[in-house]
Structures are given as C-alpha cells and as structure tokens.
Amino acid sequence: MTVIPEPVPENDEGSNLNGVKAALAVGGIMVAVYLLSSFLQVYENELLNSVYRYPDEFAFLRGLFQSPWSTDLIDWQDVVLFQLVPFLLFFYFAVRMRISALGRIIPMVIAMMVVGACLLVVRDFIGAYQSNISSLLLSGSFTLHNMSQSNPLSGFLSSISTPLEIWFMIQQGVIFSVLGVTGVAFGSFSGETPYWTLRNWLESGEEEPQPDVMDAPQGVTVGAPD
C-alpha cells in the first residue's frame, strides 16, 4: 500500500516569525516535559518502593523499575525527553509552519537561544522544589513537615546569579539552538512530518527493491505497436 502524505505546497515559505513562534511553542511544551521528568524521577526513585508494600504485588513493574535500575533508566529517559522530544517537535513545526532552514534563520536562532536559557532556569526551579514535588506525590502535601528546610526560592535565586550558572545558561542556549536548527533542517529538507517520514521509510523497507529501468533493446521501439 502506498501512503500519500499530506501535500506541502512548494515555494510557499512561511513568514520569518514562524521560526520564532515555533521556538516559543517548543519552549512551552518543554516546560511540561520538565515537569513530567520530575514526576517520573520521583516515581522511579521512591514511589514504586513505597506504594508496592508486598514483594509479590506488581512484581513485573518492580522487576522493571527496581533500584538501581531506576537510576540507570533516568539517563536514558533524559536522552528521550530532553533531546529527542524537542528535536521531533522542531522537525514537526518546521513542516507544519513551512520554515526553511535556508531562509532567514537569525531571528529563529536568537529565539531558540533565549528559550534554551529560560528552560535551564525552569529546570533549576523545578529542581529546587523537587523535594516538595516528591512529598506531594508520596504524601499528598506540598509542604515538608518532617525536616527543617531552607526556603527553596531563596536558594534557587542565589544559585542562578552565579557566573558559572550564567555560563551554563549561555551554553544551554547554544545547545538548544543547534538542536532546533537541526530539527528545522530535517523538517525543511524532508518536507514531511516525522510520522510520515518514519512510515514511508518503514514501508519502503518492506517493499521489494525495484529494478532499474532497462534500456530498450536495439531494434525494439518502446510503446509503438507493430
């Protein structure tokens, strides 16, 4: 079966601001992804051991996510959530918004750098409240009662004003921009969304390789009836 993807009009490039809009949209989605990552870390590290009290309860899940495998899974989870997800989002938005990697990309790159730096701040902010999030998921209360804890907000504010953190923000901005430019280039060059690209690639792999069109033998006229 031949799958025909939705047509993308040629020579109908989106406006210059579409790249900026895509960067902001991906940034907004990535905030939710960072929150999801925080929840998953709590789940993998603490929730499974605290919820499943009996060894035979949910044995399969405990076998999958028992410590120390959980901490190893977090590294792979970071690869998927923080690298592949934004890449595929930029890939998708480049096709949908018709962003060209060969057009004017300076505003888009600047927006990506700013969004990347802001995402690092968001990540640090969520990290500062990680204990509270863990308490919320495990006991239903956002505030910590059992331990004396300094104010997370003041710790977060003091940590982001250091020169090293500012350098990390610049670095994260550059990383996010090259990630975004690569995703946009993939979308721009392929002209299809990641779903259709993958589907076409899989189906082309299933099909038998078609032989090249042979040259007509001498003396035979192709298409001409005798």
Added chain:
Amino acid sequence: MAAEERYVTKWRGLLPRLVLASLTITFAGELLQRAVTGLLQYQNYSSTTFSLDIQIVVSSAFFPFAVFALFYLSSRVRIDLGNDYVAVAASIFLGTLVVFLLFGLPEAVSPGYAGAGSSAVDSVIQTTAEAVEGSIFYAFVGFAAILLSYRRRM
C-alpha cells in the same frame, strides 16, 4: 547534471569521511580533556571545582575549533545536504559514539568504578546512555556547522 556529479555519493564518499572526521575531532577533544585533567592531578590540584572550571574552559576553547573543522571539511567535500541530511547526521553521530564508548566502556567495566550496590551491567547502561547523549549533542553541533557551510554555498 555536471554540477550534481561533483557531489560525493551518500555512502561511499560521505559516510567514511564524516565518520572519520567526527571520530578524529572527538578523539582529540577527549584526549585534550584527559591531558589537562591529568596535568592538574600531577600538579596536585585536587580541587574539584577548579578542575571543573578548567574542563569548561578547555571544552569551550575546543568547541569553535570542532565547528570550524567540520565547516571547512563540508566546504571541501561538497555535501548535497538537501538529499543527504540523514546520512550526514548519522555519520557524525556514529563517529562520536565510537569515541565515547571507547573511552567510557573500559572504565565502566573496570573494578572499582561502579558504586556500591550497582553492578557492571548498571554502569554499562549508564555509560552507554551518557555516550549516546553526548553523541547526539555532537551530531547537532556538527550538523549545524555543515548546514552553515551549505547555506553559504547556496
């Protein structure tokens, strides 16, 4: 047609060159990092913060060199990025992954590296994840450098 023929073919010409280039550049970067770290240990600078600062400075100084090297290579090899974008990214990824695994895996399986309670398998899983993460990052950077060269040529 004549202009198209000047481009290298996807797998025979492009893949080995870019794999070799990314492998060489990453290998040089890793060696530089280890040399600086070893030099600091030789000079009895045991401060972790200072070592981290030095590593950041070294990687920051190496970063533009790697970008320029790939930029220059792509302008010499004449890559048709519009058709071979997947092969370009995959080549850079593979080259860097080989280097990171080459440096990371022997450490991961060596006795004493794994922390208390974690086996060598856990260390290998963790090291592989870190290698893949670093390789994807290098692939993004290298692809952006080649895209820059391609844009300039267009």
